[in-house]
Amino acid sequence: MAGRQVVVKWAQLPARYFVSAQSTVPGVGVSDFEAAVQRAFTRWQDLPTSAITYQYVGRTSAQPGQQDGSSTLGFANRPELDRVLASTSFFVDRTTGALLESDIFFNSAFQWSVAPDGQSGRFDLESIALHEIGHFSGLAHSALGETELREGGGRRVLSAEAVMFPIAFMAGSIAARTPKADDIAGISDLYPDGDFPQKGSVSGRVTKNGQGVFGAHVVAFDPATRELIAGFTLNTAGEFSIAGLSPGPKVIRVEPLDDADIDGFFDAAQPVDLDFRVLLFDRLVVVPRRGDSGRIDVTVGRK
């Protein structure tokens, strides 16, 4: 913000939220809505390495998106947003990064379901709520997913290993109701608890032709736990840091951000470099307990 980086998170817990009393669409009553979003909140809250807590206050006549000092979740009919299932908006203290209010709207122009096993042709409210509550809590998008372009525009998700991947699974899927390792590392990094302080990190630099690569997606894979946790190079020097890693050796994979729209991750003005080949680093990078690997230098080549 204003050239400074701040961590956006709730300064006071529990994070309190309301549900809009008008939150009803065909097949989903207000009570169904409340139950579905509460299940999603509980998924985040029950993570043993995160201290985030939430409190449901009750129903409100307010709509999500109104700056009223209260965080509100509810449906809103936005047919013009034909590729937006839901969205989270924030009000943030620009000095500290403290979240003051966070509203989530679910687009009632789509078909929704709260069926335990999902419902063909309808998007699973609990899965989408889980993703939006990640944003509500301060998380950004993850790029741990693979997509293909659709003929009519947009992308179809082939697979994802983070509920914070920016594109939802197809309607009817309930495969994204549980946070993955990358999500857990992210929320635990913001609100550490339990044995999270025992975790370590990998940091380093990605370069191409001697210059730093901005926006490279760096993935750490743990052969012992089989967890994938990722981050980005976040400056023009190509520097990155991936936190929340279990101690031990990691496989490092670096790829361009080519499975989702860049504006889901970075501002349009930022010089994200997509012109390099996927690289598998030829060193196992050791993550110490409560420490950092020490800077690794990864050199990628042009496509």
Place this chain on the structure above:
Amino acid sequence: MTRAIIASIVIVGAGLVRVDSASAQTQRLPGTIEFSGGASWLGKASFGSADATETTPTGSTTKLFETSSSLRPAAGLEARLGVRLAGRAEVEGFMSFARPTLATTISNDIEAGTTVTARERVTEYVFGGAVLWYDNESPPLRVFVTAGAGYLRQLHESNTLAVTGQIYYGGVGVKYFFLSQRGRQVVKGLGLRVDGRLIAQRRGISLDDRVHYAPEVAGSLFVRF
């Protein structure tokens, strides 16, 4: 240089072969305490495979890439201090040092066309104890069976992370005496020892909770007092 020194010792030792005939009758080894030092070769320990997967919309998984890991064969050093017990039994304490390479081969990446092996060098120490049981054969050649256990400490590359575990082994070996004598001499025996062992490693750098097995051979020079 080291190899030349060892060869010289062996040749000099061979010139000293003198076996006390009494030992053949009593089957007792000369001396009570034995010190040995030498080199070992630890074979490959496979840690199996682990796939990096992502979840599909149906809830199944699809591979991002595959990995298979192993601790590659490595030479090491070992030293042993043994004490003869009654009969044909002996107990010994030992320590060993090696620097094997942990290697993970990454293949079938959905986007990268190459197979890459990522490596790190591990520093490994083992402290333990073992028992030996000699057969009835006469010097200069004594065959023995052995079993032991040890505390394993492995340091990852850059020494930023240590892991511990246990090793257990069983094996056979042979001692060839260049010199075997009784009486007032300080040195009662001198010779060459060769061991073959099957090592079972539990925990340590294993990437899973299974017990991993690897062969080991060792050769050392010993002196008995």
